[in-house]
Amino acid sequence: MPNILDAYQRVAGLSKLYDAMLTNAGLLGRLALKIFWGLDSAAYEKFLAQSFAGVPCDFNGRLLEVPVGTGVLSLPRYQKLGAEIFCVDLSDKMLDAAKARARQLNLRGVQFIRGDAASLPFADEFFDLVLSINGFHVFPDKAAAWSDTRRVLRNGGIFCGCMYVKGVNRRTDFFVEKFCDRQGFFSPPHETLTTLQARLNELYRRVEVTHVESFAGFVCRK
Numbered sequence: 082m083p084n085i086l087d088a089y090q091r092v093a094g095l096s097k098l099y100d101a102m103l104t105n106a107g108l109l110g111r112l113a114l115k116i117f118w119g120l121d122s123a124a125y126e127k128f129l130a131q132s133f134a135g136v137p138c139d140f141n142g143r144l145l146e147v148p149v150g151t152g153v154l155s156l157p158r159y160q161k162l163g164a165e166i167f168c169v170d171l172s173d174k175m176l177d178a179a180k181a182r183a184r185q186l187n188l189r190g191v192q193f194i195r196g197d198a199a200s201l202p203f204a205d206e207f208f209d210l211v212l213s214i215n216g217f218h219v220f221p222d223k224a225a226a227w228s229d230t231r232r233v234l235r236n237g238g239i240f241c242g243c244m245y246v247k248g249v250n251r252r253t254d255f256f257v258e259k260f261c262d263r264q265g266f267f268s269p270p271h272e273t274l275t276t277l278q279a280r281l282n283e284l285y286r287r288v289e290v291t292h293v294e295s296f297a298g299f300v301c302r303k
């Protein structure tokens with residue numbers, strides 16, 4: 082099986098196409114979202130809203146985003162926050178794309194750090210909020226990533242984001258198994274809505290799990 086880092090180093094070279102799919106832009110991006118993920122434009126807006134539901138509009142604490150990828154979904158939102166933001170990704174090429182976007186947006190107060198979600202380069206309880214958009218279906222060492230994202234969050238802090246869950250849409254599950262997993266973009270085994278809820282209940286309190294098609298959104302407190 083190809084490794085995750087190689088897979089995303091390659092994605093960075095196709096970042097325009099990748100960004101188009103993530104932002105529901107252009108014919109190809111919209112078709113890919115509809116066919117593979119079952120998301121039409123209305124569902125896509127709900128997916129976006131649930132992905133960022135845990136980040137207060139006036140958040141001004143210390144925020145970790147892992148993985149940031151190209152930052153296409155998150156960085157524009159950071160313009161409105163007065164927060165201290167740390168964006169982490171394993172792939173230096175994805176990070177380069179995110180840094181270029183941050184420069185274009187003239188973003189201040191955002192640091193980009195190459196790192197592994199399974200072994201984060203931060204002290205215990207360093208963050209007030211940990212955001213993970215489309216990360217946990219990708220991380221190979223999921224147990225370590227669940228544990229280390231929790232370790233760096235302070236007590237009372239918010240853990241939120243979104244991820245793929247299997248068992249909701251059969252076409253999406255087929256696409257994930259035959260393409261995303263095999264090409265090394267995702268790492269099985271994948272959570273279902275039920276196992277995700279149970280896992281978060283073990284680690285956090287006030288757990289809320291929602292979903293739009295095969296994307297689960299989560300917001301909880303440590």
Ligand SMILES: C[S@@+](CC[C@H](N)C(=O)[O-])C[C@H]1O[C@@H](n2cnc3c(N)ncnc32)[C@H](O)[C@@H]1O
Pocket residue numbers: 085086089090103147148149150151152153154169170171172175196197198199213214215216219220221
């Ligand atoms: C599907 S992308 C999601 C990125 C971004 N949040 C988004 O939605 O555009 C997955 C990202 O996870 C990164 N990644 C994979 N394994 C990682 C790990 N162990 N630690 C940190 N980042 C990782 C990849 O380099 C890639 O940029």
